Amino acid sequence: MTAPPWLEVLDETLDACRTHGREDLALRLRRRRDRPSGGTRVAVLGFPKQGKGYLVNAVLNAPVCAVGDAPTPAVPVEIGYAAEPAATLIGRAEERIPVAVERMTGEVGARPTGSLRRVEVGVPRELLSAGLVLVDTPAIGDPRSARTAAALDVLADADAVILVSDATTALSPAELALAHHVRTWCPHVILALTKVDVCPSWRAVAEEDRTALSGAGIDARVLPVSATVRQAAAKTGDQELNARSGFPELLSWIAEQVARPAERSSALLAAVSVRAAAAELVETLRTRAEAAGKDAGVDQTTLLHRAQRKADDLRRRNTRWQNLLSDEIADLMSDAEYDLRERTRHIVEVIDETFDRGDPIKLWDEFGPWLDDTLAKAVETNYTWAAERAEWIAQAVAVSFGEQYDQPDLRLADSGSDLIGEVRQPRIERFKIGQKLFTGLRGSYGGVLMFGLITNLAGLTLLNPISLTAGAAFAAKTISDEGGMRLQRRQAVAKMTAQRHVDDVFLRFSKDCRDSIRGVQRKLRDHFTALADDLSEQLARERETIIAGSAERERRTVRLRREIERLASLHQRAGELGLLAGRAPRELPA
Structure with missing residues (x-):
């Protein structure tokens, strides 16, 4: 053949x-x-709320398409002839899923987006028996949407197209662009002007549409129709009313397409x-x-000068970002150390104030966990601030190098604040009962002896009520003084232990922070040095390409x-x- x-x-x-x-x-x-030979495919396209579904239903005199506020399918619905009403969902792998016609819209809406390719519907209508297939497309909208792509994809195998626009307003620039695109890919196009029954000025709109189509070089007839009048005529069998609906002329045009x-x-x-x-x-x-x-x-010399300017600009940028990185890292290290020192200084002040007022024996069980938790929070806050500052430095260096270049991942190493060792309780000397008795006896001896000798001159014995009372007073004073001195020693030991612990934490984590900041500096330096090297190589290759x-x-x-x-x-x-x-x-x- x-x-x-x-x-x-x-x-x-x-x-x-x-x-x-x-x-x-x-x-x-x-x-x-x-495309298989035989049959005629007529696609129906239009923007939302233009009466496209009503028009298809009126052409077939059957409620096949969703209308009104009902959700419309996001895939084309191909309506052909069948002895009994039937619907089939066609998946992406061409799998066929039979569904009832009245449940078709709900079944399509329940399927995951992108899982269907099209829907095939069969209805017993004489209009379709000659091989006509009406294709109801998704409403045209955002050019990047899947619905618009699915609608325009129908043009690849359409024999004719019915564009739908209502009579409320003349064709918009978007509708004219759609008409031009359709006419480019399909030789047989007609514009169905819908809703003429509710728009008294539809004749003026129709004339404006004809003028706009002609001015855009689009060969397409404008045919005013009313689906509402068509449906009313179908219910009453009124031929005159049917003729006024405009559908006989539309059906005649469709018959011409089928007869080709x-x-x-x-x-x-x-x-x-x-x-x-x-x-x-x-x-x-x-x-x-x-x-x-x-x-x-553009002559070669101009291009070479342009490449040279790019190379000079790259050198200047290299100098800028390197100086900026060095200065900012030095400032960050100084500021981070000062910040940590300032936080630990406040902690030391609290330590001094706490032990100036209280006894370490009573306070230490509560004070130790507080100190560990406060130090951990101080270290964590210092690290968080340093990390945010490092991110800012990275952005500043990236802008200095060139805003189109991103900075590398600069997350600082974990601060390790959860690994801060517990502060060890110092060996605190307690003033026990035996020590108090011994101290009291030692103090009372002087009082008894002193006042006993004095009262002896008055004829009293060495041990008398006055001397014993004086001995008891001296014993109490000695015990009180000894307790005060021992408290001061305990407070001094507790302060020294806590302050030494704070200093140890400061030394360790200030070193960790400096190391982390140095790591940030190395990452930024290596990253932007590599970018600069790549750009330098690109410029060299560009120069070679220009020459050759x-x-x-x-x-x-x-x-x-x-x-x-x-x-x-x-x-x-x-x-x-x-x-x-x-x-x-x-x-x-x-």
């Missing part, structure tokens, strides 16, 4: 798309080429697709050629021009195929 003449042109264009990295265009052409000869329709669709793909490729290549021409227009690249640029420009000429030839051949398929020149996109 002889291959149709359009197949060679389409395959050649498909190869060009792959060669130039336009796999999206290649996929569209491949789908157009591999398959071979001529395939040739025309292939010609339109080839011209659209070739035009996009030519535009891309022309942009490249113009950019190459601009680059070639003029001829290569010229060769690339020549190749681009030849490829543009070849694509222009394919564009022309596709136009000739379209003429052979029976279309007037104005009906083929430029």
Whole structure:
């Protein structure tokens, strides 16, 4: 069997798309080429809330599509003929999942996003029995959304397109852009102007739409329709009311699409697709050629001067960031040590105040855990502050080097505050009962002897009430004085022990902090030195490329021009195929 003449042109264009990295265009052409013969696919496209679902339901006189506030499927719904109503969900791996028609919308909404490719619906309608498939597409919206991509993807194998826009306002720039894109890829397009029953000014809007389409070079009829009037006519069987709905003319247009000869329709669709793909490729290549021409227009000396300026700028930046890093790290080390010293000094003041007022014997069980916890918090706070300051230094150095370069990971090593050893309780001398008795006896001896001798002159014995009372007073005073001296010694020992512990913690963690900051300095130095080396190598390679690249640029420009000429030839051949398929020149996109 002889291959149709359009197949060679389409395959050649498909190869060009792959060669130039336009796999999206290649996929569209491949789908157009591999589409089974027979049948007519009419796609219905439009923006949200334009009455697209109502229009499809009115065409079929069946509630197939979700309307109103009901959620609409995010995948195309292909509606074809079936003896009994049926619906099938088609997954990404082409798995088929039968569902009831009335549950189709809910089933589609319950599926994970991206798990479905399309939905096939069969209804017993004579309009569809001749091979017509109506494709209800997701509403057009954000150009980057999956819904918009799924809707525009239908153009790859559509024979005709019904664009839907309501009569409340004239076509927006976005709708005109959509119409232009659709007309580029599909030769048969009509604009259905919906909701004319609720818009008294629909005739003026329709005229504005015709003018806008004509001004944009888009060959598409504007057909006012009302789905509400169509449904009312279907319920009452009123033919006159049905004619006023505008749907008979729309159905007539759909019948024209179905009646087209398959071979001529395939040739025309292939010609339109080839011209659209070739035009996009030519535009891309022309942009490249113009950019190459601009680059070639800059003489080699200018490029070399530019490269030299970049090298000089790199040297200046190297000097700036190295000086900044050295200064900031020195400041950070000094500030971090001062901060830790200041925090420990406050702790030492609290230690002095605590033991000036209290007895270490009574306070130590509570004081020891407090000191350990306070030191740990001081060390942790110091490390956190140093880490934040290191991050700021990294950002400042990165900005000095160049804002487009990120800084490395500069998390400081763990402070180890949870590893601070417990402060050991000093050996505290207690004033025991036996020691108090001995001290009291020693003190009372002098009192008894002194006052006994004095009272002896008065004729009293050595041991008398006065001398015994004096001995007891002297004993109490001696015990009190000895207890006070022992308390002072205990306080001095406790202070010295606690202060020595604070000093040990300061020495250890100030050393750890300095080491961590040195590590930050090395990381930043190594990171930005490596970046500077890479940039220096890039500049050297750029200089070599500038010196040796003029001829290569010229060769690339020549190749681009030849490829543009070849694509222009394919564009022309596709136009000739379209003429052979029976279309007037104005009906083929430029």
